[in-house]
Amino acid sequence: MNNGQWWAVGLSDAIEPGHTLAVVCEGKPIVLFRDEAGQAFALEDRCSHRRVPLSPGPVKPGGLQCPYHGWTFDGNSGRCTDIPNLGREERVPSSYGVTPYPVAEANGFIHVWLGDWAPGEYLPAASYRKTGIEYTGSAVVSLARDHYLDVMLDGPECLLAFTGVQITDFFLGDPRQDGDHLVLDRGAIWKGKGVGPAFVRDYPLVVRTSVPLVGGVITVELLSVDEEPLITICIAATENRRGTTSLCWRGGLHGSTISDSTMRWRFSRVIGRKPFEVFSEIDGNAIAALQIAPSLERIWPSSTASGSYSSFSPEVC
Numbered sequence: 001m002n003n004g005q006w007w008a009v010g011l012s013d014a015i016e017p018g019h020t021l022a023v024v025c026e027g028k029p030i031v032l033f034r035d036e037a038g039q040a041f042a043l044e045d046r047c048s049h050r051r052v053p054l055s056p057g058p059v060k061p062g063g064l065q066c067p068y069h070g071w072t073f074d075g076n077s078g079r080c081t082d083i084p085n086l087g088r089e090e091r092v093p094s095s096y097g098v099t100p101y102p103v104a105e106a107n108g109f110i111h112v113w114l115g116d117w118a119p120g121e122y123l124p125a126a127s128y129r130k131t132g133i134e135y136t137g138s139a140v141v142s143l144a145r146d147h148y149l150d151v152m153l154d155g156p157e158c159l160l161a162f163t164g165v166q167i168t169d170f171f172l173g174d175p176r177q178d179g180d181h182l183v184l185d186r187g188a189i190w191k192g193k194g195v196g197p198a199f200v201r202d203y204p205l206v207v208r209t210s211v212p213l214v215g216g217v218i219t220v221e222l223l224s225v226d227e228e229p230l231i232t233i234c235i236a237a238t239e240n241r242r243g244t245t246s247l248c249w250r251g252g253l254h255g256s257t258i259s260d261s262t263m264r265w266r267f268s269r270v271i272g273r274k275p276f277e278v279f280s281e282i283d284g285n286a287i288a289a290l291q292i293a294p295s296l297e298r299i300w301p302s303s304t305a306s307g308s309y310s311s312f313s314p315e316v317c
């Protein structure tokens with residue numbers, strides 16, 4: 001049973017007026033659609049007649065029409081509003097309908113509320129802010145959501161990359177709880193600059209990973225050592241079927257300049273090269289080889305260890 005919360009399930013610009021988008025959230029098939037006026041709706045993606053998906057159906061003025069026999073469902077209430085083969089004197093029974101889900105859009109993400117209670121006010125992507133040119137995407141990855149969140153803490157380099165930057169294994173301090181997120185800083189270096197002598201190694205960059213303890217979205221930031229933001233990525237991750245996870249993300253470059261960046265980084269910015277990649281294919285061998293460390297705090301956040309994780313993290317080589 002879900003405990004009642006908003007989930008970011010899709011990108012606002014992925015649904016044009018008059019179109020649908022099939023998503024799965026917490027294992028539930030959901031169809032998102034927009035009417036011609038641009039309002040977004042979410043319904044259970046199963047017709048109440050013969051249980052076929054509604055998502056391939058056309059958007060009509062009265063709601064979403066099933067592609068099989070043409071029943072139409074209202075986006076707000078989920079009620080069936082039209083059955084094409086009813087006689088003139090017949091009316092659509094009021095009990096016919098599908099489950100509707102409350103919808104809210106914020107910062108380019110579509111959220112749906114799953115829960116029996118009245119929707120809460122907090123939207124997971126509320127804190128995301130567009131910066132500069134935005135890069136967006138979506139994928140379904142072959143990793144269960146819980147494991148995806150764990151790996152985002154234990155080895156984010158298995159799940160994403162910043163152009164011209166190497167994420168190292170070196171944790172900069174312990175994981176810390178910030179509201180309902182667990183936050184961890186990790187050292188990063190410019191690719192092609194070398195890592196320097198082992199005992200005086202500096203990390204000119206910081207990768208800050210903020211992972212939700214329950215619902216919510218993942219935020220990954222590339223920062224200068226002075227905490228100037230260079231890149232911010234907001235990733236929504238929801239449980240799909242059969243141990244897979246649906247992802248959608250938005251992110252972009254901040255305007256910050258950084259004096260010791262490499263030629264590769266500066267040239268990439270000049271030619272407008274994509275500054276980051278969120279992987280849609282994941283290397284299982286790399287994940288299996290990861291040590292389980294910071295993610296333990298996600299499972300038992302109250303048992304924050306006082307020792308430094310860096311004491312058992314492998315050195316950069």
Ligand code: FES
Pocket residue numbers: 047048049050051052066067068069070071
């Ligand atoms: S299966 Fe949808 S109208 Fe018949």
